[in-house]
Amino acid sequence: MTKQFLIIYHSMKGHNLRLAEACQAGILKEQGVEVSLKKALDTNIDDVLRADGIILVTPEYFGNMSGLMKDFFDRTYYPAKGKGVNVPYCLMVCCENDGSGTVRNIENFTGSYTMRKALDNLIIYEVNLDAELSKAEEMGQTFAAGVSMGIF
Numbered sequence: 001m002t003k004q005f006l007i008i009y010h011s012m013k014g015h016n017l018r019l020a021e022a023c024q025a026g027i028l029k030e031q032g033v034e035v036s037l038k039k040a041l042d043t044n045i046d047d048v049l050r051a052d053g054i055i056l057v058t059p060e061y062f063g064n065m066s067g068l069m070k071d072f073f074d075r076t077y078y079p080a081k082g083k084g085v086n087v088p089y090c091l092m093v094c095c096e097n098d099g100s101g102t103v104r105n106i107e108n109f110t111g112s113y114t115m116r117k118a119l120d121n122l123i124i125y126e127v128n129l130d131a132e133l134s135k136a137e138e139m140g141q142t143f144a145a146g147v148s149m150g151i152f
Contacts (some may be wrong), residue, residue, distance in 0.1 A: 003148050004050050005034050009057035010040045010066040015129055016093040020057045022133045023092065026140025033144050040072040045079040053147040054089040054115065055140065056106060063101030073109045080113060087152035088118035090143050092136055099123035118152035119143060 011017040020037055021149050027035045038047060040058075048054065058069040091106055093099040103121050110117065124132050124140050146152040 001032070003052045003144070005033060005035045005053045005055065005144060005147070006043070006047055006051035007035060007037045007057060008040050008047075008069070008072060009037070010059065010068045011057075012059065012066075015058045016059050016092075018125065018129065018133060019092050019094055019136045020055070021044055023055055023057065023140035023143075026137035026142075027144040029141045030144040030148055032148060040066070040068040043072050045076045045083075048076055048080060048085060048087070049056065049083060049107050051087055052086055053118070053143055053152065055092065056110075057087060057092045057094075058102060058106070060093055060095035060097055060099050060102040063097065064105050065102050069106075070109075073113065077109075077113060080112035086114050086116065088143075088147060089115040090117070090119040090122070090139060092122045092124065092139065094124050094126055094129065096126050113139045116152065118146060138152070 009020040057063045
């Protein structure tokens, strides 16, 4: 049975898009998977309900997730309630600071949303992006393998 993965991202300068694409490449290394790469603004509850695993990719703005990532949670939270959303997720943050505020805020939302954290968060400092894109690819492949094997 094919596993469906959803990568939800926001990117103004292209850094987070590059992380999302590297993650997508990692997921596609696994057999029997499909990946949907969607901007946070374009993602809806139907996308979430189809997903066997979700990857959130956001910049850190002023110690928080992007406004459009929060908008995604705002638009889909209530429609998700009562629909049995219980999906594993992982988080990638590209930042200039330390990323901790973004992680804390996302984890508050995902806990209420009933998403299950599957892997440690990946925080990439913007200045190290090129050197660390392989970590995003590795995370995608690890996540896909874990979801496919029923580990997460």
